[in-house]
Amino acid sequence: MSWSLAFALLQxxxxxxxxxxxxxxxxxTVIKMIVVFTxxxxxxxxxxxxxxxxxxxxxxxxxxxRVGWHGLLQPAADGVKNIMKEETYPDAAYxxxxxxxxxxxxxxxMLTFAVIPFASPLPTGGGLIEMVxxxxxxxxxxxxxxxxxxxxxxxxxxxASNNKYSLLGGLRSSAQMVSYEIAMGLSTIAVLLLxxxxxxxxxxxxxxxxxxxxxxxxxxxxxxxxxxxxxTNRLPFDLPEAESELIAGYHxxxxxxxxxxxxxxxxxxxxxxxxxLVTLFFGGWDIPFTLxxxxxxxSVVKTIVTGLAFAAKVLFFLFFYMWIRxxxxxxxxDQLMSLGWRILLPVSLxxxxxxxxxxxxxxxxxxxxxxxxxxxxxxVNIVLAGVLFLVLDSGRIISPASRRLRAxxxxxxxxMRSRSPLATPGGD
Amino acid sequence: MAIGVKVVARPIxxxxxxxxxxxxMALTFKHLVNPHKVTTQYPEEKEPxxxxxxxxxxxxxxxxxxxxxxxxxxxxxICPANCIKLVPGEDEEGNRYPLVYEIDEFRCIFCxxxxxxxxxxxxxxxxxxxxxxxxxxxxxxxxxxxxxxTHPVCEMWDPxxxxxx
Ligand code: SF4
Ligand code: SF4
Numbered sequence: 173m174s175w176s177l178a179f180a181l182l183q184x185x186x187x188x189x190x191x192x193x194x195x196x197x198x199x200x201t202v203i204k205m206i207v208v209f210t211x212x213x214x215x216x217x218x219x220x221x222x223x224x225x226x227x228x229x230x231x232x233x234x235x236x237x238r239v240g241w242h243g244l245l246q247p248a249a250d251g252v253k254n255i256m257k258e259e260t261y262p263d264a265a266y267x268x269x270x271x272x273x274x275x276x277x278x279x280x281x282m283l284t285f286a287v288i289p290f291a292s293p294l295p296t297g298g299g300l301i302e303m304v305x306x307x308x309x310x311x312x313x314x315x316x317x318x319x320x321x322x323x324x325x326x327x328x329x330x331x332a333s334n335n336k337y338s339l340l341g342g343l344r345s346s347a348q349m350v351s352y353e354i355a356m357g358l359s360t361i362a363v364l365l366l367x368x369x370x371x372x373x374x375x376x377x378x379x380x381x382x383x384x385x386x387x388x389x390x391x392x393x394x395x396x397x398x399x400x401x402x403x404t405n406r407l408p409f410d411l412p413e414a415e416s417e418l419i420a421g422y423h424x425x426x427x428x429x430x431x432x433x434x435x436x437x438x439x440x441x442x443x444x445x446x447x448x449l450v451t452l453f454f455g456g457w458d459i460p461f462t463l464x465x466x467x468x469x470x471s472v473v474k475t476i477v478t479g480l481a482f483a484a485k486v487l488f489f490l491f492f493y494m495w496i497r498x499x500x501x502x503x504x505x506d507q508l509m510s511l512g513w514r515i516l517l518p519v520s521l522x523x524x525x526x527x528x529x530x531x532x533x534x535x536x537x538x539x540x541x542x543x544x545x546x547x548x549x550x551x552v553n554i555v556l557a558g559v560l561f562l563v564l565d566s567g568r569i570i571s572p573a574s575r576r577l578r579a580x581x582x583x584x585x586x587x588m589r590s591r592s593p594l595a596t597p598g599g600d
Numbered sequence: 601m602a603i604g605v606k607v608v609a610r611p612i613x614x615x616x617x618x619x620x621x622x623x624x625m626a627l628t629f630k631h632l633v634n635p636h637k638v639t640t641q642y643p644e645e646k647e648p649x650x651x652x653x654x655x656x657x658x659x660x661x662x663x664x665x666x667x668x669x670x671x672x673x674x675x676x677x678i679c680p681a682n683c684i685k686l687v688p689g690e691d692e693e694g695n696r697y698p699l700v701y702e703i704d705e706f707r708c709i710f711c712x713x714x715x716x717x718x719x720x721x722x723x724x725x726x727x728x729x730x731x732x733x734x735x736x737x738x739x740x741x742x743x744x745x746x747x748x749x750t751h752p753v754c755e756m757w758d759p760x761x762x763x764x765x
Binding site: 226229230231232233234495496498499500561564565 | 612616618619621624625627628629631632635636637638639641
């Protein structure tokens with residue numbers, strides 16, 4: 173019964189799908205789950221190595237090169253080390269949450285990947301198999317929902333550790349995630365407007381038939397990119413960890429495999445965010461300038477080639493993540509908030525209006541989605557990007573450490589201080 | 601916001617976050633594709649050390665393989681760290697030799713005075729730096745160990761040849 177329900181959902185997702193028998197569906201899904209999970213885990217392990225290698229090259233070093241050929245076995249060595257290490261439990265920690273928090277951080281990172289299509293459908297004896305673990309018709313909404321679950325792991329870890337640094341890290345992460353999730357959600361509305369659907373397959377199809385969204389929706393792409401950095405707690409948004417001020421933030425008290433899980437969660441989040449960026453703005457598994465890969469007849473070759481195209485795009489973004497990490501210093505907390513609320517939020521709101529207006533006008537003028545449609549959108553975006561750059565560049569985006577106060581503000585502050593019980597004799 | 605911290609009004613090119621970011625990314629990318637690697641791969645490659653390097657000691661021996669030391673007592677006397685332990689002995693022919701000669705390398709400050717003061721050119725500081733041990737006791741080198749060392753010894757500073765040419 174439940175299988176037929178799932179199958180019915182599958183049909184809703186894509187009515188063009190030839191009927192797949194329940195047993196084929198079950199077997200295929202299990203295989204896809206195992207394959208995706210394995211690839212993701214191995215990828216994450218290799219990413220830790222890549223991160224260290226890239227940071228080393230950027231800093232004119234060699235990076236790990238002792239274990240295996242050019243340090244290729246370093247992740248294995250790290251894994252063994254983390255498993256063998258002693259688990260420490262702080263006396264004052266609230267154990268149930270302390271133990272469950274790493275898993276709570278880790279699971280959503282894995283869950284999100286389930287709905288991302290990573291290749292063209294594979295024809296088999298039992299019918300077409302979609303190359304996505306769960307072809308949800310509400311794909312994108314699911315991603316938004318699960319992505320906001322990720323913050324629980326971090327907040328609970330920070331709270332359950334009973335450590336001031338961890339708590340501060342947890343608080344920061346919740347504030348950060350809440351602020352940037354809004355900008356992230358709003359920036360994708362433009363994508364959904366263009367695709368007319370929240371199913372990720374439709375978004376890919378729309379990009380394959382016209383132009384990739386990063387051209388037609390450049391500003392949404394930039395906002396999404398920045399928000400994705402903040403959502404994954406990567407530099408310059410790694411305030412929840414902030415090694416130099418909060419020791420390690422929410423995972424100060426964690427050791428061994430629990431610490432490792434946070435690490436894996438961070439990297440899987442990176443992979444998922446990159447995959448999402450690729451899906452929403454870089455055409456997913458689409459190969460540019462050809463429709464050969466988007467149409468029937470499907471073949472194994474197509475699946476492999478599109479899978480590779482998808483992997484290449486994701487890898488590019490992973491590299492981009494690391495590149496940024498080893499370039500930019502961390503934001504100050506007030507800078508983080510002002511970037512999220514004072515710049516990204518209004519910009520994305522205005523952008524929705526502009527894009528919706530443009531689409532409406534194009535529709536009235538009778539311009540069908542296609543090359544011309546894309547070019548017009550691209551031009552609109554270039555103009556908008558120019559305006560945005562000029563506006564943002566003419567002032568300090570990131571406010572300086574302090575600015576001169578006006579005389580009356582200064583007087584008020586001084587008066588306040590003299591009344592404070594903490595007041596000390598002497599000037600400032 | 602701190603009171604009255606001076607903020608210099610600078611031109612936009614200098615304070616623009618976006619331009620600085622792009623510049624920074626270009627810089628890191630340049631290093632990424634064209635790293636000036638300067639790391640010495642230590643255990644395989646070693647940097648040359650000075651001829652006057654003062655490291656762990658070595659006791660030189662004469663042709664018969666005996667330590668050259670005559671137990672004159674000058675080196676324990678001059679040692680500023682007081683880390684040389686010497687118990688002198690005398691054989692039937694009246695030659696003095698060290699019954700016990702130990703240097704605690706952990707206390708030694710590698711000043712090289714012992715080498716400088718030795719009339720027999722017996723004790724030397726060596727050109728050597730890999731000294732890891734599993735225990736503190738391992739750092740007390742006895743006479744046997746000191747004579748068994750094979751690393752090159754330090755060439756002391758010579759006032760007549762200050763540049764060591
Ligand atoms: S080098 Fe200096 S400190 Fe070390 S044993 Fe010789 S005299 Fe003592
Ligand atoms: S100064 Fe030289 S000869 Fe005298 S006790 Fe020391 S090592 Fe032996």
